[in-house]
Amino acid sequence: xxxxxxxxxxxxxxxxxxxxxxxxxxxxxxxxxxxxxxxxxxxxxxxxxxxxxxxxxxxxxxxxxxxxxxxxxxxxxxxxxxxxxxxxxxxxxxxxxxxxxxxxxxxxxxxxxxxxxxxxxxxxxxxxxxxxxxxxxxxxxxxxxxxxxxxxxxxxxxxxxxxxxxxxxxxxxxxxxxxxxxxxxxxxxxxxxxxxxxxxxxxxxxxxxxxxxxxxxxxxxxxxxxxxxxxxxxxxxxxxxxxxxxxxxxxxxxxxxxxxxxxxxxxxxxxxxxxxxxxxxxxxxxxxxxxxxxxxxxxxxxxxxxxxxxxxxxxxxxxxxxxxxxxxxxxxxxxxxxxxxxxxxxxxxxxxxxxxxxxxxxxxxxxxxxxxxxxxxxxxxxxxxxxxxxxxxxxxxxxxxxxxxxxxxxxxxxxxx
Amino acid sequence: xxxxxxxxxxxxxxxxxxxxxxxxxxxxxxxxxxxxxxxxxxxxxxxxxxxxxxxxxxxxxxxxxxxxxxxxxxxxxxxxxxxxxxxxxxxxxxxxxxxxxxxxxxxxxxxxxxxxxxxxxxxxxxxxxxxxxxxxxxxxxxxxxxxxxxxxxxxxxxxxxxxxxxxxxxxxxxxxxxxxxxxxxxxxxxxxxxxxxxxxxxxxxxxxxxxxxxxxxxxxxxxxxxxxxxxxxxxxxxxxxxxxxxxxxxxxxxxxxxxx
Numbered sequence: 043x044x045x046x047x048x049x050x051x052x053x054x055x056x057x058x059x060x061x062x063x064x065x066x067x068x069x070x071x072x073x074x075x076x077x078x079x080x081x082x083x084x085x086x087x088x089x090x091x092x093x094x095x096x097x098x099x100x101x102x103x104x105x106x107x108x109x110x111x112x113x114x115x116x117x118x119x120x121x122x123x124x125x126x127x128x129x130x131x132x133x134x135x136x137x138x139x140x141x142x143x144x145x146x147x148x149x150x151x152x153x154x155x156x157x158x159x160x161x162x163x164x165x166x167x168x169x170x171x172x173x174x175x176x177x178x179x180x181x182x183x184x185x186x187x188x189x190x191x192x193x194x195x196x197x198x199x200x201x202x203x204x205x206x207x208x209x210x211x212x213x214x215x216x217x218x219x220x221x222x223x224x225x226x227x228x229x230x231x232x233x234x235x236x237x238x239x240x241x242x243x244x245x246x247x248x249x250x251x252x253x254x255x256x257x258x259x260x261x262x263x264x265x266x267x268x269x270x271x272x273x274x275x276x277x278x279x280x281x282x283x284x285x286x287x288x289x290x291x292x293x294x295x296x297x298x299x300x301x302x303x304x305x306x307x308x309x310x311x312x313x314x315x316x317x318x319x320x321x322x323x324x325x326x327x328x329x330x331x332x333x334x335x336x337x338x339x340x341x342x343x344x345x346x347x348x349x350x351x352x353x354x355x356x357x358x359x360x361x362x363x364x365x366x367x368x369x370x371x372x373x374x375x376x377x378x379x380x381x382x383x384x385x386x387x388x389x390x391x392x393x394x395x396x397x398x399x400x401x402x403x404x405x406x407x408x409x410x411x412x413x414x415x416x417x418x419x420x421x422x423x424x425x426x427x428x429x430x431x432x433x434x435x436x437x438x439x440x441x442x443x444x445x446x447x448x449x450x451x452x453x454x455x456x457x458x459x
Numbered sequence: 460x461x462x463x464x465x466x467x468x469x470x471x472x473x474x475x476x477x478x479x480x481x482x483x484x485x486x487x488x489x490x491x492x493x494x495x496x497x498x499x500x501x502x503x504x505x506x507x508x509x510x511x512x513x514x515x516x517x518x519x520x521x522x523x524x525x526x527x528x529x530x531x532x533x534x535x536x537x538x539x540x541x542x543x544x545x546x547x548x549x550x551x552x553x554x555x556x557x558x559x560x561x562x563x564x565x566x567x568x569x570x571x572x573x574x575x576x577x578x579x580x581x582x583x584x585x586x587x588x589x590x591x592x593x594x595x596x597x598x599x600x601x602x603x604x605x606x607x608x609x610x611x612x613x614x615x616x617x618x619x620x621x622x623x624x625x626x627x628x629x630x631x632x633x634x635x636x637x638x639x640x641x642x643x644x645x646x647x648x649x650x651x652x653x654x655x656x657x658x659x660x661x662x663x664x665x666x667x668x669x670x671x672x673x674x675x676x677x678x679x680x681x682x683x684x685x686x687x688x689x690x691x692x693x694x695x696x697x698x699x700x701x702x703x704x705x706x707x708x709x710x711x712x713x714x715x716x717x718x719x
Binding site: 295384413414416418419423424425428 | 500503506507510511626627628630631633634637638641645646648649650653659662663666678679680682
């Protein structure tokens with residue numbers, strides 16, 4: 043009889059599992075299941091592990107089944123600086139609604155609050171990460187989503203701090219609505235293609251707000267990058283689209299809004315660059331379209347370092363920058379057309395909204411400052427105005443074909459809301 | 460001395476030129492603030508006015524006043540009044556009335572614009588203080604030149620040359636030397652060279668409040684570190700004060716020995 047009962051129970055259990063309606067396992071300090079790890083162990087494929095409010099001191103939580111790990115009222119997972127906290131090693135895992143704190147710092151391995159390893163279809167959302175080393179680390183994982191997370195680090199030095207969201211060899215991931223503050227790189231992409239980054243806020247980071255390396259066909263739009271150590275860096279990448287972003291207040295000795303290095307065939311449209319030391323720093327970048335951008339009150343709106351060919355600057359507003367464009371050679375293969383320049387002093391006799399005199403955006407003084415940076419102290423001196431004027435009349439040092447033939451007379455209204 | 464200061468001051472206050480000067484600044488301030496929809500551009504124009512026009516007017520006005528009031532001065536010299544107090548009194552009378560025209564003329568439109576309610580008040584007062592300093596400096600230099608030269612034409616010539624040197628030529632030489640010695644570390648040199656010319660010094664002081672992002676480039680950081688701190692501000696003010704005191708001392712010394 044006893045044996046029969048055992049067999050019956052066994053079959054009942056098997057039956058339930060096969061039946062497969064996703065069950066929910068509740069984890070809380072007064073429940074039967076007290077730790078998240080235990081909850082995951084008991085769960086089957088497709089189940090939900092619901093974690094109630096409380097503090098869970100756990101590290102190395104490995105999710106190796108397709109489950110939904112759901113936090114209710116933001117339970118806290120405290121890693122006590124011991125190492126990695128959540129590791130996802132299964133497809134289609136959702137992690138939602140946790141506050142994860144105290145990720146261990148290491149000089150030999152990159153501990154992360156949440157790590158996904160070689161898996162597809164993950165969804166990581168509504169997390170709050172604090173006191174972290176690396177935040178969300180995606181490793182060779184595709185077609186997932188990272189949404190609405192808040193990452194707030196306390197990075198002081200570059201060498202012992204990690205990145206907020208890191209993608210390494212990933213494809214087709216969407217990163218949307220995240221806030222990343224005070225880490226090394228806000229969002230970092232390496233060898234990652236077809237990534238969509240939108241509506242994020244990345245600020246006060248030690249190094250870059252967003253950093254691309256060897257990543258192609260990516261899009262980032264409607265993001266705000268504010269007061270980062272050196273703005274946004276896009277390096278060694280192709281076919282990147284940068285639209286409707288705001289780059290502002292990236293101030294400092296080596297800061298810029300956007301750094302382009304070895305970038306080809308990109309599109310930069312509808313962005314706002316405001317109060318950066320250098321708006322865009324371009325080096326070795328070809329075939330890029332700059333359209334409908336606003337450059338407002340930057341030190342240098344655009345600094346061209348060399349080896350930049352067939353770039354197109356159209357319909358941009360250059361407002362009150364100390365220098366609009368700076369070149370370090372007198373060769374030019376880039377096109378400037380139909381921009382508005384607040385320093386333009388020409389006239390428009392036929393009233394068609396386009397100035398009758400071409401505008402030369404490169405001043406002699408910006409050329410001099412490039413050569414001898416200390417001369418910046420003479421900025422806005424009367425003597426400098428005089429030599430700028432004489433250079434404008436007959437260019438010797440600056441590229442003489444670098445002109446905007448059709449400068450606009452009025453600020454171009456880009457209608458941003 | 461105070462009595463003579465009072466007389467020259469009232470004399471100037473009644474003169475047409477003070478009113479013209481005052482009205483010019485008033486008009487400039489009003490036009491810049493109320494007919495221009497962009498404040499940052501207005502402040503930059505204002506800075507250009509202060510570092511170029513204020514020294515020029517100070518110099519010309521100082522020389523002109525000295526030559527024009529020569530007969531009155533000779534009359535005064537016949538009285539039992541100390542020589543130094545006659546000339547210093549005249550100098551302070553001219554400089555104070557010019558500085559007042561500047562401060563009130565520019566200040567009034569800004570007060571109506573609501574400067575007290577904005578946090579730009581410190582930048583603006585710095586603008587006015589440097590303007591006043593420049594007036595005192597260049598009027599004093601003008602008096603020194605006028606005292607040294609009996610010939611009016613020569614005096615005017617030297618005065619214009621002085622202004623041209625300070626406002627334009629000095630920067631040209633400065634730039635040339637920077638370019639010529641570009642292989643050497645130049646930040647200390649450029650700091651010192653800036654401090655030595657009151658026009659440059661005022662320009663950099665104001666610029667650091669305005670175009671801060673350009674100056675914060677990697678070399679700008681050196682200047683920002685120096686002029687942006689309290690120490691730099693105190694040192695700059697001290698240097699500007701020195702630029703007032705030294706020519707004033709010369710006025711006093713020349714006036715004591717001069718034959719009439």
